[in-house]
Amino acid sequence: MRQWNAHIHKLNQKHIFPLRYNGPVMDNNYALFKTMLLIRRFEERLLDEFSAGKLVGTTHTYIGQEADAAGIFSVVDPEDVIFSSHRCHGHFLAYGGEAYRLAAELMGKATGLVGGRGGSQHIQWRNFYSNGIQGGIVPVATGMALAEKVQQTGKIVLVFIGDGTLGEGILYESLNIAALWSLPILFVLENNGYAQTTPVEKGVAGSMAGRFSTFGIPVWECRSSDVLEIIPNAQEAVGHVRNEIGPGCLILQTHRFSAHSKGDDLRTQEELSRIRAFDPLKIHGLRLTEEERSRADIEVKGIVEDAFLRAEADLSPLLKTAD
């Protein structure tokens, strides 16, 4: 939680935009748990649908990383602009996106978020965008931040990258420009330790934080899958970007429990059980009563069931001749 102490006083004074959770965060324990559980159950269902042959193509699940999205989206403004990556379902659901529209998109239905044209990695809804090109989204998000700044909308942009993205040169071109032009963009780096099958030790030299700080971009780093530890970091990083109208970076050390996509998990059982100890649902679930946990379970089960059943019954899109 670097810079937390240095900035908290300033943030309290310069606070222009209300944060969604500006009361004691403990009040929202149930909502945070439910968001994380929704992501978990939605994606478990998704993997089941693949196994059952009801879904084709590929997907990248967020299972294990849920606290990142739940924490971050509890502190961003609903009007802020989000650019997510190939691993976007968790971000989208935490953003407030509808599970049914996402399920329909994954099934390639006309009622999907983008009419079945984009699928898992390429969705757009309100101010939420995602694309499947590693690094390519970063300059686009940087340009969005420029547009929001010059049009004085007060919105900031969040762009999600992973440890794998650190290999892409375009990232560094974008960091340079974001810093030179003081653009309101938060680079959220979720380090889940693996770029597909390549462990971070074989893909990333040097310091992750140093990659940002060398451009003069302040970095907040959190080594926890406890959503309540992520929130203050996210709150401060988001507050910095909004109030200073300049770039920031939030590094979240996280764990991906499932394969990168499907069938490409080379990790040992020992490794998988080791990281399962960092399950954000287990950690945060302890703060809820058993009654609350089972209520969340029932509510989420209903949302997921409804999403997939409705989506399955929907019509497929047609290719218009004008296309």
Place this chain on the structure above:
Amino acid sequence: MTDTVLSRLNQSLHSVMESDGRVYLLGEDILDPYGGAFKVTRGLSTKFPERVLTTPISEAAIMGVANGMALRGLRPVAEIMFGDFVTLIADQLINHAAKFRWMYNDNVRVPVVVRAPMGGHRGYGPTHSQSLEKLFLGIPGLNVVAPNTLGDPGALLQAAIADNDPVLFVEHKLLYTRPLLESGRGDLVEFEIEKSGKIYPNYILRIPNHIPQLTIASYGYNFELARAAALELLMEHEIFSELILFSQLSPIDLDPLFDALKKTRKLLTIEEGTLSLGWGAEVITRVVEGSSDSNSYKFRRVAARDLPIANSRILEEAILPSVDDIVQSALSLVS
């Protein structure tokens, strides 16, 4: 003073930035007093300092940032200093700018323009002389447009900026200093001109009162060569050509060509990109597929040889298409 392609492009940027506060320019070395490597942006940073952004040498990021600006309400015009560097923006053009609208089910539009000075004959060698636009033809969602001396290049650029879809605007370096043609004067004395009413117009030039023997299709700077060749064919060989000049290269609209070929049955395409798998190949294929009596048609392509462009003047001219290449190909077609 006669207007040149350069002065018209520059004036049109001045006027569009004056009238539309959403228009931003991004590029390398575009600030005054330098005003850009080819001076297209001269004077603009002085007049609109907030909206002319000089960038680091980061072509991919220039294009990506412009894409993001376009998605969020602005109308960016990016300059790539040498068209050869479009390879560096390929991902941003193909996988971002061109895809967003369709991939997001028309939820968004991407009104971005990227200007790229292409072309050789300047002795700049293998990496600063190419015409790489052929690599970006046929990309769904991307318009490729090239100004010429016949239409108003400024109006064409304004149309590109007004376009709600991405446009790659290909400017041949040799065009900048060329004066705009005036109807009924100079080279145009011999021709009558028909313009088709598109956003990015096509032009047909005919020699009045003569049945054309040959159709020559070109775009951009190579219309200068095609026109010179047509005049030489007329004066030296009494061969009457019909010239078709395209402003839009992709998506391709060949309507004017189909009508013309019903009469001439002979098509010569001119381009400065390398010969193989290029614009001319696609034009000819479309004509063959789309014409009922194409069996009786004859075709030739004039293009750069399939080699990198040499630095040596002698080698460069041997590699790039020339007026003489066009005349010789035309003669072989009509013989």
